[in-house]
Amino acid sequence: MIFLAPVFLAAAGIVAAGVVALHFLSTREPDTDLLPTVRFVPRVPVQATTITTRFTDPWLLALRVLLILLLGTALARPLIHPFAQPVSRIALVDVSRAVGSPGELADSADGYVDGAAAVVFFDDEAKEIEDESADALEDLRDDARWDRASRGSLSTALIAALRIASRLRDGADSLQLVVISPFAQEERDAATGEIRALWPGRIDAVRVAAAPPQPDAEATVERVEWAAPGATGWGTPRVTASTSGGVRASAAVMAYPFARRCPPAADVPESEDGAGAADSTESADAPETRVYARWIDGEPAAFERATADGCMRSVAIPLPTEGDAILRPDFQRFLAELEGPCGEPRDLAPLPDEFMAAFVGDEPLAPASLVPRRVMRTTPAVPWLLGFALVVAFAELWLRRQLATGARANRAGEGLRESRAA
Structure with a gap:
């Protein structure tokens, strides 16, 4: 478990310590004595505050401390994650028009998709496959789905990988990024190199056959x-x-x-x-x-x-x-x-070796600690902590009223006994 804002937890501990210290102070009425005349009544407060050596109202104290700690823990936003795996894999599968053989693409991606922590299909957009990734991979063999395939973008795929990595970083020691793609010229843009530099490790590039070049459009x-x-x-x-x-x-x-x-x-x-x-x-x-x-x-x-x-x-x-x-x-x-020709121009030539060498890199797998953690305004545990704190607050209110009622009854009984003794 980690806390995204631990300063609130420290502040809650300080406030709880102050509440405990206040419970050493006991407020009560002074002892009563029978005096012969009013002239001898001293000018003292109706109630006196003294320091005791033991807690007063221990159950009320426990509820108050628990309430403060629950609120502080909720504001600290605890993040509970399972034990970290050695390696979490992110598989990026190119489904753009640059792919020449859907069957080869599915076969090449099969070994990387199996057991991957996240699978992303990308063309000009990136879509994470959350369920049944094996079935989605098998659907790629259908030639009909490629009739309207759009232009691919490596920049889009890398941005999606960075977002997913920030989500997986707390559950893994290292992150493996695999890109299965033809790596055509048209899939690179001016930002691809800069976005690649944001990934703190090597990228495993699996190259598949590209689609054959088409003649220039004359429409x-x-x-x-x-x-x-x-x-x-x-x-x-x-x-x-x-x-x-x-x-x-x-x-x-x-x-x-x-x-x-x-x-x-x-x-x-x-x-x-x-x-x-x-x-x-x-x-x-x-x-x-x-x-x-x-x-x-x-x-x-x-x-x-x-x-x-x-x-x-x-x-x-x-x-x-x-x-x-x-x-x-x-x-x-x-x-x-x-005023160019109809249709979107295509450049399916392979990316040069110099670019591919820089794209893959020679570093080890990306350490999860080097991936920025995503900004989380809340965590799954926060609603539960706030709900429990609300229950404790009602319990503290009920107990405080019960103690106040009992104290009034005791004072009334003591006054009745004193009046009878007089």
């Missing part, structure tokens, strides 16, 4: 501008224009105060002659809508749908009408990315 593009409100049916007008400082299209990033006026529409609009777009998009092999440009806040800025003879693109990026911004070379490169 034509019909560009549709709908930045102004109501320009086309491809979007819905904004009530107030929103100014965004940048937009990214593929590898090109343009920083400019574009004024957004229409968010993208979910459905394909009708063509100008009134015919529906279904004639050009409902072919059996038509892919889903692809977003190929996004604003700086992540909202789609341009997307495309495949047609029978190419694709239909919708661009929500209003071009500047004043100044020479559109004539600058960086703006021209940005426009060239917007």
